[in-house]
Amino acid sequence: MKEPKVNNDKTFEQIYLQYYSRMKRFALEYVVLEEDAENILQDVFLDLWEKRDVLFAYTNLIAFLFTAIKNRCINLIKRRVLEQEASDRMQEEYRMTLRINLQSLETINTAIFGDEDIQGLINKAIESLPPQCRKIFVMSKIDGKKQKEIAAELNISIHAVETQMGIAYKKLREDLKGIYPLFLFLFYL
16 A cells, blocks of 8 residues: 655745754854855755655755755855965965066166167167077067067977077076166067
8 A cells, every 4th residue: 555645845845944044044154155055055955855755754854954054064165265265375476476566667777768878788688699599589579570470481490489589588688687677668578
């Protein structure tokens, strides 16, 4: 003989009404934001609805609900802590970059802007580059060619172009210490 079927829809509604506010307070105590607590409860009750036939028959329902909420709170808090730590690291890197940039800008000697020989200093530094390096730098920064174009024109690899540009930047940075920020400004490195 068949056992009478329990009305799971009605039971679910009763559980929802009876425990929702209590469980929300419990979740809110740990996750702080009401929206997070509501999302957790929504997920837990959705889980309960999807598994209602098994859970209503074989489970201590209150233990299931509170354990599910506790575990979801733990997961949310762990995720938020990791997100916050990553954000803090990025903010610290940003602050350090700003400090370095501030120091760099403050050290620029504005008197150099009146120096008629700045272009001469830059030209001299470019001329001091090794021949192939100078040729690639001029093609890139003065002629405005892309690395792919330079590589094709000189019949070399793009990697060789990148390497030579790296050498050029390093040497020019050393040779133009006092006016390197101006050099950056002029050549959009």
